[in-house]
Each structure stands twice: as C-alpha cells, then as structure tokens.
Amino acid sequence: MDYKKQLVEFFKDVDERCILGLSIDCVIFGFYDNQLKVLLLRWKESDEWGLPGGFIYKKESVDVAAQRILEERTGIKELFLQQFHTFGKDVRYNRVEISRKLNWPDNSTRLWPDRTVSIGYFALVDVSKVTPTADFLTDEYQWLDVEKLPPLLFDHNHIIEVALKTLRVQLSWQPVGYNLLPEKFTMPELQRLYETILNRSLDPRNFSKKMRALGIIERLEEQRKGGAFKSPYLFRFDKEKYKKALKEGHLAFS
Amino acid sequence: MDYKKQLVEFFKDVDERCILGLSIDCVIFGFYDNQLKVLLLRWKESDEWGLPGGFIYKKESVDVAAQRILEERTGIKELFLQQFHTFGKDVRYNRVEISRKLNWPDNSTRLWPDRTVSIGYFALVDVSKVTPTADFLTDEYQWLDVEKLPPLLFDHNHIIEVALKTLRVQLSWQPVGYNLLPEKFTMPELQRLYETILNRSLDPRNFSKKMRALGIIERLEEQRKGGAFKSPYLFRFDKEKYKKALKEGHLAFS
DNA sequence: ACAAAAGTGTTCCTAGTACACCCATGG
DNA sequence: CCATGGGTGTACTAGGAACACTTTTGT
Structure with missing residues (x-):
C-alpha cells in the first residue's frame, strides 16, 4: 500500500528536519450549535481520532511551529493561540498498541520514538472562517462536542481536559469570544x-448587563430575523477595547 | 585542569542517559529580609550566575525530573513545585558566547546542543529548611533579591520574569505562603x-481581616518578643484548610 | 392565538476599600 | 519617656446575585 511505504519516508524526513522526541499538540476550539467543539483528525486507514499536531523544525521557535501547524490545519493566520502546558509523562503511549490501532505494519513500531514530550497549545477559532485540512497521517477531520468525546489516541483526552480547564480559568479574568x-x-x-x-x-x-458594562462590545442597529420570536439585536466586538481588556484582565465570573 | 577534562565526560554521560535538546530550569523562590529571593548558582571558574537546572532521564517523567533536580539542589522533598511555561525560542543562547563567558576551552562549543528547549518550573520554599547544594557545573549558590538581579546566563532573566508573573497571577486567586x-x-x-x-x-x-476571614491560618497564644515595640502574635497555617483553598481558589487582590 | 425566545430594571447583600488611633516593648 | 512597629473597627461603595414579566415574531 502506498501510504504504508510512504510512512517510513515520512518519519525519516521528520527525524532529519525536526527535533526528536518533542512534539506539539493543538487543541483547536470552535463554537457552533451552542456547543464548544474541538477539531479532531482521523488517522488514515483506522477509526482512531487524535488532535492535530506536529513537530518542530530544528531551527524554528516552538511558538512559530505551533502557528505553522495551526495554519496548515485551519488555513487561518490571525488567531488566538496560547501555550498552556507541556506533557512529559514517561509513558504517554504504547508503541505496539498505537501501531496496532492504526493498522500499521508490525515492523512500524520502531518508527515511534521511545517517548515524546508534547507541548500543548490551544487555539480559539471562528469555525466559519476555517477550512480544516487533514495532514499526511490523517484523512478526515471533524468538529466534536467537547463534552462527548470518544477515547482518543495517546493521552489526547487528558490534553483536552487540561486545555479546557485553562480556558475556564482564563474566562474568569479575560474576555473570550472574539476569536470564537x-x-x-x-x-x-x-x-x-x-x-x-x-x-x-x-x-x-x-449577563447582558455585565457584558455591556465591560465596554468591549457594541450593539448594532441590525437585528437577526428568522425565528418565530422576537428578533435579537446583533453585536460586534470593539477590537481595540477587547485587546485592552485582554491585557488588563478583570471579569470574574465567580 | 580536572574540571575541564571532566566536562567532556559529563556531557557524554548526559547525552547517553538523558533526553537531548530538552532541559528543565527551576526558579526557586524563598523569602527573608522582607524580600523575595531566587536561588542562583555560580558556574565553576566563572563569575556567571544562572538558574538551577538539569536534564530528564530517558525513562523519567518530566515532573519527576523537576522534583529530582529540586531535591538535589535544596535537599527538601515536600515542596510546592509547578510547571509554568516551556521556553522554546530557536535561539536562547549563543554557544560561542556561553563557552567564553564560562571560560571553557575553545573546543567545548560542540558540547552544547544547537538549541535547547527548556521547561520552566517554579518552587516556593522555606529558606530556613533548605540546604542548597551546587551541582557539577557550579560551585557556589546565593539567594538573590528578585528585584535586583544581575544579567544571568542564557535567557534566565526572562524565565524568572515569567515565573514571577505567574506567581503574581496565582496569588490573586490562591493562597501563597505555606511553603515560603x-x-x-x-x-x-x-x-x-x-x-x-x-x-x-x-x-x-x-489585610489582617481578609487573611483571617479566609480561615486558613490560626492565631497562636505565643507572641514573638524581641523588638522595641508591641509583641506580634504568631500564626500558623491550617494545612488542611490551606490545601482546600489551594484547590478551590478565590482570593482576589485586585 | 399560541409558542418560542428576546429583552429588560430593581432590590439585596457581600466584599473591597479607605481611613486613624492607641498599645506594648526595649532602650 | 520616647521611638518603633503592632494591633484593631467602622462607614462607605461598588459590584455580583437573585428574581418575573412583557415584547416580538412566525406559524
């Protein structure tokens, strides 16, 4: 099979160009259908899902690598992207099990390093502006409800949990929403x-009182029509004031 | 010179036993003389100071490695230790410059990897319970006032800044002090x-009102004598309640 | 007319903040 | 007796929390 032969090449290339044993995992949050979603990728020729991720080029800063990976996966440049934790347990996956789950050939086990330390970033994106693209290892993407995730590859369920916790803390003293x-x-x-x-x-x-008091949104004259109910007003973030609030903090949903 | 010959051996050993290109830096905070201090080490045969740090064994979790390094440097086990950021700029040091600053032989440049990503941990310790110990690369330690630091090796000034900022944010919603x-x-x-x-x-x-209202400290009958002024009462943290407050949060010095 | 969701104001209470004087001790 | 730092209470204010009814719109 073409893909399986290419795997060896792919990892050889990664080994040459990238830092070994260190990776980046991105938790990309989006919001629609009144649900917080995470972008997940299905690995080729398997039913296993995992977070978008990648490796760091030898002469590339980690932040830049995270941006690059995110852009490759979502196509957008300007986004909220933040490092939140580095995952360094000595056993984050079992090479044999992973190879089996992914239906990789038996001899592929050695393609995985003994262990990988992974730096976690989370991003907030506007789903409608994103055109997700799978990568070499994966061939389908999906936005999944953060509350209803299946068991994922590696320790990705755990990584998402930590990202979500960080997001919750962040929400309590910074505005969120501009990017979502x-x-x-x-x-x-x-x-x-x-x-x-x-x-x-x-x-x-x-909620309305507080949000409007923050002075980071403005109400437009337009209203949204469409339902069998009172038309709601539309709002827009004031980018400058929003950015200022981001820096200064102070919200407190306690 | 013995030390310089041993250097090669030392790094060979590190290369064999540890993960390459990844290190840990520890910002160890202490408090005395009404000042927040950081534990710094002077590198052998130089006047250059830097943070205690180390490498991660191939089969060791990163958190455990940080604990190990901290224990080696301070001798205490039970302490507050928290990962706060991973520093991954592509150029965090200049190998030639570092070798020169440390008075290492010219051919020692190759001992440094091209780049190193460093995981930052900060610790809060009771200075009186600590017996700092220098490591193989260093031969003197000192507690320096966090506000008056000289230029340090690598990007350690920056790392300390980020640690301090994290500590400040933490202070605004968690109690601090038990370990300091x-x-x-x-x-x-x-x-x-x-x-x-x-x-x-x-x-x-x-301050007194708020602290006592938190219910995490108890006033003892004892008073401290010694000054030409009213003897202050002594307090003690209630370990259980303190831990609970740590988890739950809510202080807010805004 | 009815169902569905949007919009809005007041009262209460908690918690932060500002502020100043007397007290104990050692020299 | 004086210098030094420790200890304490009250009044004000701002902001969070609780709470219910009316309006608009499409079917």
Whole structure:
C-alpha cells in the first residue's frame, strides 16, 4: 500500500528536519450549535481520532511551529493561540498498541520514538472562517462536542481536559469570544458560549448587563430575523477595547 | 585542569542517559529580609550566575525530573513545585558566547546542543529548611533579591520574569505562603510577603481581616518578643484548610 | 392565538476599600 | 519617656446575585 511505504519516508524526513522526541499538540476550539467543539483528525486507514499536531523544525521557535501547524490545519493566520502546558509523562503511549490501532505494519513500531514530550497549545477559532485540512497521517477531520468525546489516541483526552480547564480559568479574568464567534453575533449566542465554557447557566439580565458594562462590545442597529420570536439585536466586538481588556484582565465570573 | 577534562565526560554521560535538546530550569523562590529571593548558582571558574537546572532521564517523567533536580539542589522533598511555561525560542543562547563567558576551552562549543528547549518550573520554599547544594557545573549558590538581579546566563532573566508573573497571577486567586514562610510567622511578615510578590503596599487592617476571614491560618497564644515595640502574635497555617483553598481558589487582590 | 425566545430594571447583600488611633516593648 | 512597629473597627461603595414579566415574531 502506498501510504504504508510512504510512512517510513515520512518519519525519516521528520527525524532529519525536526527535533526528536518533542512534539506539539493543538487543541483547536470552535463554537457552533451552542456547543464548544474541538477539531479532531482521523488517522488514515483506522477509526482512531487524535488532535492535530506536529513537530518542530530544528531551527524554528516552538511558538512559530505551533502557528505553522495551526495554519496548515485551519488555513487561518490571525488567531488566538496560547501555550498552556507541556506533557512529559514517561509513558504517554504504547508503541505496539498505537501501531496496532492504526493498522500499521508490525515492523512500524520502531518508527515511534521511545517517548515524546508534547507541548500543548490551544487555539480559539471562528469555525466559519476555517477550512480544516487533514495532514499526511490523517484523512478526515471533524468538529466534536467537547463534552462527548470518544477515547482518543495517546493521552489526547487528558490534553483536552487540561486545555479546557485553562480556558475556564482564563474566562474568569479575560474576555473570550472574539476569536470564537463570527463578526456579528447576538447576546444570547455570546451567553451560550460562556455557559458552554463555564458549564453552567447564567442569568440573561445579569449577563447582558455585565457584558455591556465591560465596554468591549457594541450593539448594532441590525437585528437577526428568522425565528418565530422576537428578533435579537446583533453585536460586534470593539477590537481595540477587547485587546485592552485582554491585557488588563478583570471579569470574574465567580 | 580536572574540571575541564571532566566536562567532556559529563556531557557524554548526559547525552547517553538523558533526553537531548530538552532541559528543565527551576526558579526557586524563598523569602527573608522582607524580600523575595531566587536561588542562583555560580558556574565553576566563572563569575556567571544562572538558574538551577538539569536534564530528564530517558525513562523519567518530566515532573519527576523537576522534583529530582529540586531535591538535589535544596535537599527538601515536600515542596510546592509547578510547571509554568516551556521556553522554546530557536535561539536562547549563543554557544560561542556561553563557552567564553564560562571560560571553557575553545573546543567545548560542540558540547552544547544547537538549541535547547527548556521547561520552566517554579518552587516556593522555606529558606530556613533548605540546604542548597551546587551541582557539577557550579560551585557556589546565593539567594538573590528578585528585584535586583544581575544579567544571568542564557535567557534566565526572562524565565524568572515569567515565573514571577505567574506567581503574581496565582496569588490573586490562591493562597501563597505555606511553603515560603517558616511554620510560625507573624501577620506583618505574611503581609510583607504579599506586598513583595504583588509589589505594592497593602492596608494592614484590611489585610489582617481578609487573611483571617479566609480561615486558613490560626492565631497562636505565643507572641514573638524581641523588638522595641508591641509583641506580634504568631500564626500558623491550617494545612488542611490551606490545601482546600489551594484547590478551590478565590482570593482576589485586585 | 399560541409558542418560542428576546429583552429588560430593581432590590439585596457581600466584599473591597479607605481611613486613624492607641498599645506594648526595649532602650 | 520616647521611638518603633503592632494591633484593631467602622462607614462607605461598588459590584455580583437573585428574581418575573412583557415584547416580538412566525406559524
């Protein structure tokens, strides 16, 4: 099979051009259908899913590598991207088991390094602006609800958990949403986003009051039509004020 | 010179036993003289100072390696130790410059890898319980005031800055102090610690009120004698409640 | 007319902040 | 007796939390 022959070449190439034993895993969050989603990739010729990831070129900074990987996977450049933890357990995967799960040839086990330390980044993206692309090792992508994930490859379930926890903490003192929502959105949509991340419901009056008091969004004259109910107003983030709030902090959903 | 000959052996040994291109740097904070201090090591036969650090054995988890390094340097086991960031710029040091600064032989340049990614951990320790020990590469240690650091080796000034920033954020929603102060301490001492970390002064009435309201310290009957002034009461952390507060969060010095 | 979701204001209470004087001790 | 730092209470204010009804729209 072509793919399986290419695997050896692929890893040989990685070994030559990249830092050994160190990788990057990206937890790419998106939001739609009132659900927080994660971008996952299905590995070729298998039913196994995992996070987008990659390796660091020998002369490339880790942050740049993460950006590159993200751009390769999503096609967008300007995004919220943040390192959140480095995963360094001595046993993060079992080479034999992984090769079996991926239906790789028996002799492929040696392609995996003994162990890999992985630097975790998380990104917040607007799903509608993203055109996900699988990589050499994978051939299908999917946005999966963060609350209903199947068992993933490696320790990726754990990595997503830590990313989510970081996001929750972050939300309590920084605004979130600029990168997750389309340019124009309604207050209920924003509230749904916060509720999803915080995993609890919020009072719509208090939420609206607080958000508008922060001064980082502006209400437009437009309204969204379409449902058998009152048309909601559209809002837009004020990019400058949003950025300022990002730096300064202070929200506190306690 | 013995040391310089041993260097080659030392690095050969490291190369064999440890992961290549990946290291750990530890920012060990202590508190005395009303100042926040960092433990620094002077490299042998040079006047250059740097953070304690080390490498990760091939079959060792990164967290365990950090603990090991810290224990080797400070002699204590039970301490607050937390990964805070991974430093992965493509150029974190110049091999030639470092070799020159350390007065290493010219041919020693090749001992350094092209680049190293370093995982940063910070620790909070009670200076009085610590017996710092230099390592093979260094021969003197010193606690230096975090506000008055000389230029350090590599990007260690930057690493300390990031650690300090993390500590400040942490302080705003978690208690700090259990690991930095001796078992018994006075309220003004605790206040001084907070003031030092936050880098601003706090009102003693409000501080005392808030700290005692948190329920994580208990006042002892003892008082500390010694100055030409009213004897301050001694306090002690309630370990269980402290741990609980650590997990749950909520302080907010805004 | 009805179902579905949007929009909005007031009261209460907690917690942060500002602020100043007296007290104990050692020299 | 004086210099030094320790200890303490109150009043104000801002912001979070709880809470319910009316409006708009499509079917």
